[in-house]
Amino acid sequence: MLYEYDRLEASDRYKLMAQSVVPRPIAWIVTESEGGVLNVAPFSYFTPLSSEPPTLIVSVGHRPDGRPKDTLRNLRERGRCTLCLPASEQIVAMHYSSKPLEPGEGEAERFGIELTEFYPGFPPRIEGAPTAFACRLLQEVDLPGSKTRPLILEIVAQYLEDACVTDPERLRLHCETLARVGAAYARMGEKIEAPKIP
Numbered sequence: 107m108l109y110e111y112d113r114l115e116a117s118d119r120y121k122l123m124a125q126s127v128v129p130r131p132i133a134w135i136v137t138e139s140e141g142g143v144l145n146v147a148p149f150s151y152f153t154p155l156s157s158e159p160p161t162l163i164v165s166v167g168h169r170p171d172g173r174p175k176d177t178l179r180n181l182r183e184r185g186r187c188t189l190c191l192p193a194s195e196q197i198v199a200m201h202y203s204s205k206p207l208e209p210g211e212g213e214a215e216r217f218g219i220e221l222t223e224f225y226p227g228f229p230p231r232i233e234g235a236p237t238a239f240a241c242r243l244l245q246e247v248d249l250p251g252s253k254t255r256p257l258i259l260e261i262v263a264q265y266l267e268d269a270c271v272t273d274p275e276r277l278r279l280h281c282e283t284l285a286r287v288g289a290a291y292a293r294m295g296e297k298i299e300a301p302k303i304p
Contacts (some may be wrong), residue, residue: 124150129285129292133164134200136221136229137180137189139209144221144229145176146203148192148214150286151254160261161244162189166284169206176209180253181243185227190235191261191283194293200284201291225263236281238265 111119124130133152137145151165152294166178174182174188181187192200203213214221224238231238241259270281285292 118187124286125288128287130287132192132198132200132284132286134190134192134235135164135177136190136232137177137186137298138184138229139176139180140183141210144212144214145180145211146217146219146221146232147175148183148200148204148266149177150271155258159244162239162241162261163247164189164197164259165256167254174255178257180211181257182246185243187259187271188229188231188238189241190226190232190238191281192232192235194282194284196232196234197284197291214259222240224265228262236267236270236283237267239263240265 109122114122130150131152133149135145135147135149139145149164149166151164153194155161155163166175166181168174168178173179177187199217199219202217204221205213207213207216213219220233221235224231224303225240228240239259239261240263241261243257244260245258247256266279267281272278272280282294285294
């Protein structure tokens with residue numbers, strides 16, 4: 107079947123993209139409001155962008171009434187976030203934290219998400235997440251007609267659980283993190299080694 111995207115509703119384009127580009131890593135982002143309230147929210151339109159400068163890109167939407175989501179508002183106000191990758195054991199808390207709450211209400215308290223300081227001047231990381239990045243907002247991307255804002259985040263520092271580092275000298279890593287596959291979630295499955303190029 108052939109789908110011409112200019113003939114589809116945005117909701118149908120989302121269904122096709124979200125189920126075709128799989129698995130998608132989940133950015134579980136901690137931000138802080140100017141009033142000091144910590145916001146924790148997951149986003150699955152997310153991927154590495156570049157290693158020079160070290161950047162990630164994540165698309166953050168708006169609330170149904172058009173107001174920016176807390177993550178976007180807080181990043182605009184404070185310019186910093188901590189981006190974590192959730193472990194499979196954190197699926198319930200991570201999924202619950204996607205529930206829209208009113209500004210001023212924190213997901214960490216509401217859903218029992220434990221946070222811990224890890225890098226000065228940045229929001230805390232989520233305890234139990236195998237890796238976390240301290241990030242600065244580098245750039246917002248304007249997509250004409252879009253309800254989402256792609257945000258380019260510059261990595262300042264990265265935390266890794268010791269168990270994730272399988273070879274410190276060669277920087278070989280293995281972290282079991284959650285991914286999104288369509289409307290469902292997935293764990294990392296069987297690893298397939300890259301074939302040697304003759």
